[in-house]
Amino acid sequence: MFLPYAERMLKLNDSALSMFRDKPVTIGASSNIGIYLLSPYVKAYLDASNGKRQLDVQIYQNPTVADKLAAGDVDVAAMEWWDGRPGYVARLWKHEELVVIVPPTHPWATLSSLPRDMLKGVPLLGGEPGSGTGRILASYFGVDAPELKAGMQLGSTDAVKRWVKAGLGISLVLAGSVIEEIQAGMLVSIPLEDGGPKKSLYIIWRDSLAEDHPAHRFGSWLASRADEAGARQSTI
Template structure:
């Protein structure tokens, strides 16, 4: 079992493609295939099931992947220390979403930019389900989730903060005159929302299921949603932190409806993955800064 074979194996396992692994490693595809076969021969096991044009890890392959990631992470750490590099370095690939990137992460990004300039944070926009899949496959190092408190198979999660949700509308929206809103009231409204797959949108939609379904207008970004709400296109359920400025300026109004569910900003990584010093640093600093942030409920 050779070190380069483990590198190739880990790349194929994360991408589930010999072709893409060859491209990223700058190898000929035949070289990738021969390295995997040599590794299988040395271990006397099959690491991948070949199903036509697709592959998947065997049980032995899944076990080896955990060891390979630990070995490669330890090698990177040893290389860094022996080379005498000053402080954390390299790249962390982070799955995140617009609401967290724009409204939660700026202090964290500023900290790492100034204090740890050798460590690059590569942010990958992704919905929660996509982030979880990428973490299990090893294409993301860590990922932010905003959803209910959930035990995700194969992942370790850290609760960072509850994210209060508010139902907002333009100040002249007819519903602002109502003292209380019911689900039936909301089913008759136009809802400006994120795309399906966003946890709080999906939870809201589930609440509104009934004889008459609310009309959902999907917008690609939170900024576009806010503009749509202020233009009177409908109401929207959003994390309070994302609309705090508009509420303070009187450009939006909170409607009298409290969602019966809660979502939390969470940090996740693959269960069993050996954490490099860079990952430990990111997790620790993220937890510290989140705890120091003022609560969105105070807005």
């Protein structure tokens, strides 16, 4: 009497588990991370899984990533800051240096490092809003922070790079966001002389996820690659 019912329940359970396994893990990445830093790690993870894992990457501004994580629209977040709200696991992924970028024709282009005082009063082109860079610079410059001058707010790192290349200003950006331009000789990056400010990048997921949940597995894997120069393949 109960056997057909039990068999149907087992089939439903198998179907649910199959959907759970087959559903891609959705990663919400801030623009700078998603565009400039994340792709080699995603490639390494997918290659190492031999087609057994699926990932979907969605790129937004940092505040939007946080909102989508809270709403359950993304499973794992890669962000340039985290506010410590309860209910989540936040793991440090990278410390990314902020460097000054100038065009090759700029008077500073031959400097091996830049004293921080030289930035006082110089308009700095602004990129993506909500990235946390302003707070980092305020902390780094301390009492001298009011002497920093904000230039045009261009909305993205890509726009900032284009305007700097055109000779329309200078800026501070993540070192990893200008690698191609530096190699091509289109921009010059200059570290600040005392090592400069560094931005902490985080990988975040909900703390309610079981350890064998695909999102937990990917988040833990990615966070374990903290501060590596590049992704390497690993058994998943």
